[in-house]
Amino acid sequence: xxxxxxxxxxxxxxxxxxxxxxxxxxxxxxxxxxxxxxxxxxxxxxxxxxxxxxxxxxxxxxxxxxxxxxxxxxxxxxxxxxxxxxxxxxxxxxxxxxxxxxxxxxxxxxxxxxxxxxxxxxxxxxxxxxxxxxxxxxxxxxxxxxxxxxxxxxxxxxxxxxxxxxxxxxxxxxxxxxxxxxxxxxxxxxxxxxxxxxxxxxxxxxxxxxxxxxxxxxxxxxxxxxxxxxxxxxxxxxxxxxxxxxxxxxxxxxxxxxxxxxxxxxxxxxxxxxxxxxxxxxxxxxxxxxxxxxxxxxxxxxxxxxxxxxxxxxxxxxxxxxxxxxxxxxxxxxxxxxxxxxxxxxxx
Numbered sequence: 001x002x003x004x005x006x007x008x009x010x011x012x013x014x015x016x017x018x019x020x021x022x023x024x025x026x027x028x029x030x031x032x033x034x035x036x037x038x039x040x041x042x043x044x045x046x047x048x049x050x051x052x053x054x055x056x057x058x059x060x061x062x063x064x065x066x067x068x069x070x071x072x073x074x075x076x077x078x079x080x081x082x083x084x085x086x087x088x089x090x091x092x093x094x095x096x097x098x099x100x101x102x103x104x105x106x107x108x109x110x111x112x113x114x115x116x117x118x119x120x121x122x123x124x125x126x127x128x129x130x131x132x133x134x135x136x137x138x139x140x141x142x143x144x145x146x147x148x149x150x151x152x153x154x155x156x157x158x159x160x161x162x163x164x165x166x167x168x169x170x171x172x173x174x175x176x177x178x179x180x181x182x183x184x185x186x187x188x189x190x191x192x193x194x195x196x197x198x199x200x201x202x203x204x205x206x207x208x209x210x211x212x213x214x215x216x217x218x219x220x221x222x223x224x225x226x227x228x229x230x231x232x233x234x235x236x237x238x239x240x241x242x243x244x245x246x247x248x249x250x251x252x253x254x255x256x257x258x259x260x261x262x263x264x265x266x267x268x269x270x271x272x273x274x275x276x277x278x279x280x281x282x283x284x285x286x287x288x289x290x291x292x293x294x295x296x297x298x299x300x301x302x303x304x305x306x307x308x309x310x311x312x313x314x315x316x317x318x319x320x321x322x323x324x325x326x327x328x329x330x331x332x333x334x335x336x337x338x339x340x341x342x343x344x345x346x347x348x
Contacts, residue, residue: 010038015081019088020047024096031095031104033084035077040064042119044095044102048143050136055102055119068115070108181207186340187236187244192269196234199248199267199274206347213341217305223292223343228253232346236269237302237311239336244269245313245329247294248346249284256288258296266294266318268329279317294318300329302341310338 013034023029028047035041041058064071064080074080084106087093092107099121106115178197182188188196197205210233211226213219227233234248250263261283267274277283282296291311293301298316303309313329313336320328327334 010036011041012036013041015078017085021088021093021095024094027097029095029097029102031088033081035081037077040077040080042104042117044104044119046097048136048139050133052136054122056122057117057119059117067117070111070115177204177206181205182209182342182344183207184209185236185342186212187238187342188269195269195272199265200346200348203348207344208347209342210345211341211343213306213338213343215307215338215340217307219302219306219341220289220292220304223253224255227343228255230345232348234344234346235302236342236344237300237336238339238341239310239330240339241331241333241336242339243331243336245300247284247300249294251284253284253292254286256286258282258285264294264318266300266320266329270331275318275320277317278319282317302338306338306341310336312336 013036016032016034018030018032021029021031023046027049030045030047032043033040034043039058039060042056044055045052059067061071061074061077061080071080074083084093087106087108092109094105094107096103096105101121102119104117104119106117108115178193179190181193181196197203210230211222213222229252231252232248232250233253234246236244236246238244245266245268247266248264249259249261251259251261253259258281260281261277262280264277264280264283265274277295279295283294285293285296287293287297289304291297291301291303293299295301295314295317298314299318299320300311300313302311312334313327314334315322315326315328322328323332325332325334330336
């Protein structure tokens with residue numbers, strides 16, 4: 001039984017300690033144990049439950065011995081306090097909530113039986129109920145804030161993972177598309193495909209091989225059969241000196257004469273450079289029996305007799321840097337012998 005009400009001085013405690021434990025319904029319970037020279041005080045309440053219920057009990061050492069003879073071995077309440085702490089640390093304390101009681105069941109292996117301490121439900125007034133309600137609502141709001149923050153962080157994490165997956169998928173898609181470009185080419189190396197895509201502002205493109213020119217003396221007939229009137233064609237040239245260059249035109253190749261193209265350019269794969277047309281009226285040209293060219297026969301041209309004559313380079317209608325002989329594309333030489341020539345159509 002509880003003793004009569006104690007004075008404030010008697011309720012001052014030198015030591016207090018709190019424990020979070022599970023009840024018989026898996027409910028969370030906060031247990032606080034305090035003591036001084038005269039009494040040991042037990043307080044317990046269910047966490048995050050409304051209406052809030054508090055259970056308490058204070059006992060002198062003499063009263064504890066009435067509760068259970070086991071406590072007769074102790075001379076001070078400090079020893080009782082340490083004993084209960086040991087029981088809790090070993091998880092040998094269970095809490096059973098009843099209608100108006102909360103039982104602390106201490107499992108004592110030495111006695112091979114349990115010690116029961118009954119905490120009594122504390123009576124509450126309207127003020128206490130309101131305070132409890134405010135505390136409960138505050139606790140719920142804190143939980144809601146925590147869950148909202150957790151959900152927001154989960155959204156951010158999910159979006160980051162989704163964006164990473166999209167980026168990885170896009171990169172793989174681009175890599176696959178890049179690998180398909182100029183597939184089977186004997187001139188273009190994989191590392192040069194990225195460069196060529198840069199020349200078209202990284203627009204999605206696909207390619208179709210129109211002509212893999214054999215080194216023979218009837219190039220123009222093969223060109224007319226496969227490339228005439230085709231738009232967006234790109235020509236790659238590889239010389240016997242292992243120099244690689246070429247040209248692109250967005251307009252259709254005529255059967256003869258010149259064609260205007262402000263989007264035309266020539267390039268060097270060897271030096272990784274692109275040179276825009278500066279005289280669009282003379283962008284490309286075709287001599288029906290002699291050659292095809294970028295720059296109306298001057299900047300880059302291929303003769304009909306590829307095997308014996310090959311082709312040549314100079315500087316006239318494109319923004320090609322000058323060197324000593326104006327033969328920049330071909331490494332300083334005007335004429336070149338052909339190793340291979342490939343012509344593709346590009347689709348945007």
